[in-house]
Amino acid sequence: MTLKFENCYAKLGDRFSVAMGPDPLSNPKAVITNAALLKSLRLDNYSHDDLLGLFSGHQIPKSASPLAMVYAGHQFGGYSPQLGDGRGVLIGQVRDTENKLIDLHLKGAGKTPFSRMGDGRAVLRSCIREFLASEALFHLGIPTTRALAITTGDEQVRRETIENASLLMRASDSHIRFGSFEYFSYTDQHTELKQLCDYTIETHFPELKNSDKPYDALLFAASEKTGNLIAHWQAFGFAHGVMNTDNMSIIGQTFDYGPYGFMENYDPYYICNHSDDQGRYAFNRQPEMGRWNCQALSQALAPLTTPDVLEKALNCYEETFLSCYHGLMTKKLGFSTSKPEDKALYEDLLDLLEGYGIDYTIFFRSLSQYCAGKDFHSLLSNQNSAVSFAPWFDRYNKRLQMDILSETDRHKQMCSTNPKFILRNYLAQKAIQNSEAGDHSELHRLYDILKSPYNEQLDQEQYAQETPDWGQNLQISCSS
Ligand code: AMP
Numbered sequence: 001m002t003l004k005f006e007n008c009y010a011k012l013g014d015r016f017s018v019a020m021g022p023d024p025l026s027n028p029k030a031v032i033t034n035a036a037l038l039k040s041l042r043l044d045n046y047s048h049d050d051l052l053g054l055f056s057g058h059q060i061p062k063s064a065s066p067l068a069m070v071y072a073g074h075q076f077g078g079y080s081p082q083l084g085d086g087r088g089v090l091i092g093q094v095r096d097t098e099n100k101l102i103d104l105h106l107k108g109a110g111k112t113p114f115s116r117m118g119d120g121r122a123v124l125r126s127c128i129r130e131f132l133a134s135e136a137l138f139h140l141g142i143p144t145t146r147a148l149a150i151t152t153g154d155e156q157v158r159r160e161t162i163e164n165a166s167l168l169m170r171a172s173d174s175h176i177r178f179g180s181f182e183y184f185s186y187t188d189q190h191t192e193l194k195q196l197c198d199y200t201i202e203t204h205f206p207e208l209k210n211s212d213k214p215y216d217a218l219l220f221a222a223s224e225k226t227g228n229l230i231a232h233w234q235a236f237g238f239a240h241g242v243m244n245t246d247n248m249s250i251i252g253q254t255f256d257y258g259p260y261g262f263m264e265n266y267d268p269y270y271i272c273n274h275s276d277d278q279g280r281y282a283f284n285r286q287p288e289m290g291r292w293n294c295q296a297l298s299q300a301l302a303p304l305t306t307p308d309v310l311e312k313a314l315n316c317y318e319e320t321f322l323s324c325y326h327g328l329m330t331k332k333l334g335f336s337t338s339k340p341e342d343k344a345l346y347e348d349l350l351d352l353l354e355g356y357g358i359d360y361t362i363f364f365r366s367l368s369q370y371c372a373g374k375d376f377h378s379l380l381s382n383q384n385s386a387v388s389f390a391p392w393f394d395r396y397n398k399r400l401q402m403d404i405l406s407e408t409d410r411h412k413q414m415c416s417t418n419p420k421f422i423l424r425n426y427l428a429q430k431a432i433q434n435s436e437a438g439d440h441s442e443l444h445r446l447y448d449i450l451k452s453p454y455n456e457q458l459d460q461e462q463y464a465q466e467t468p469d470w471g472q473n474l475q476i477s478c479s480s
């Protein structure tokens with residue numbers, strides 16, 4: 001295979017990673033491939049066999065310098081001084097069609113020095129969950145890592161049951177986490193901490209290079225990116241589930257998908273991670289936890305930054321979060337500009353959705369077809385709620401009349417902001433069960449639908465509907 005790889009991260013030296021290749025999967029079979037991403041990474045001209053060789057870890061090009069990265073992290077508030085890639089390797093970087101270097105990381109690639117008690121493998125179920133969610137978020141317009149391919153093999157691994165080891169090839173601009181900085185900071189490797197910051201600025205934030213205080217600027221920029229990210233999660237109803245600092249990307253992408261969940265019936269207290277007993281990462285705590293993580297990053301960067309950065313970083317986070325969330329919510333309501341008083345309008349709406357247990361995505365999508373001043377009853381799944389909704393619709397109608405957008409333009413804006421299709425847990429679960437039995441057609445169908453979440457796709461109506469009773473409260477295994 002002549003595919004040309006680079007690996008800038010390897011050049012940082014052996015304090016940053018351990019050079020090692022993947023442990024290949026025996027008898028590999030392709031499960032799903034992301035054709036558009038393959039093309040944008042200029043990998044579309046390689047043969048099926050060459051790509052399977054790469055995605056299964058059998059054929060790693062000579063130009064790649066695969067490695068396992070070291071990092072630390074605050075997990076559920078407690079500090080774990082050494083984590084690291086325990087079941088994945090960064091294969092290297094390829095140049096995309098815009099000449100940008102993109103990391104390819106093979107998740108499930110076998111034991112590394114950071115595997116601790118784990119077997120270094122991933123299972124088909126967890127690979128499918130990450131593949132579908134990261135692509136769903138990407139097509140919704142939420143910053144995220146991407147998924148390039150899933151491969152499964154014969155090797156069996158033990159979780160709650162015996163499952164097949166599988167690999168996910170993940171693509172992203174960066175695999176640097178908040179926990180990467182924490183590792184160097186708290187092991188007193190401050191030369192390396194500076195080296196990592198310089199690398200991050202050079203590679204991901206080149207506009208900060210000439211700043212007077214580049215490390216302060218890096219902290220502020222990462223805090224802003226994080227604020228922007230979490231505003232998107234809140235506006236789309238996405239719960240990440242494990243916002244530990246080792247799962248927080250320095251470039252503000254959704255990173256490391258585990259027991260995530262999309263909000264269905266609006267419930268601010270929604271906890272998608274069954275092992276999160278305290279609800280630390282409940283949906284409505286995500287903004288606060290994003291702030292907590294920015295504070296942890298600020299503390300890790302303290303050896304390089306000026307003393308008063310913490311407050312400023314938290315301001316960057318909060319201001320970005322609030323303005324981005326406000327902008328997204330007012331856009332969801334169909335307004336051309338945001339007014340401060342709109343906040344009460346969407347907050348009161350969320351209270352109503354919560355009170356009547358109404359599906360968040362379906363409600364906003366149907367509101368996108370609403371004509372100002374007309375009867376709103378058909379938008380409500382529960383007619384008992386109509387009396388409570390009436391005063392809200394009065395206010396909404398008045399606000400719509402003040403807006404300059406025509407009805408047609410508003411419908412257009414709302415239909416490109418309020419998705420029809422999200423990744424409901426039971427849909428993912430159905431695709432997983434079929435795939436585990438060797439039939440990947442449902443996985444492919446669901447992936448196709450999620451690629452166009454704002455399109456009507458009238459022949460796929462059942463994928464846009466509320467979760468049926470049998471699909472409620474499915475116990476999704478969190479072991480991955
Ligand atoms: P996660 O909860 O997936 O973010 O993982 C937390 C840490 O545990 C990371 O350092 C992972 O690399 C490591 N890890 C998770 N699963 C495994 C596994 N099966 N084998 C080895 N390490 C693992």
Ligand code: MG
Pocket residue numbers: 246247256
């Ligand atoms: Mg992780």
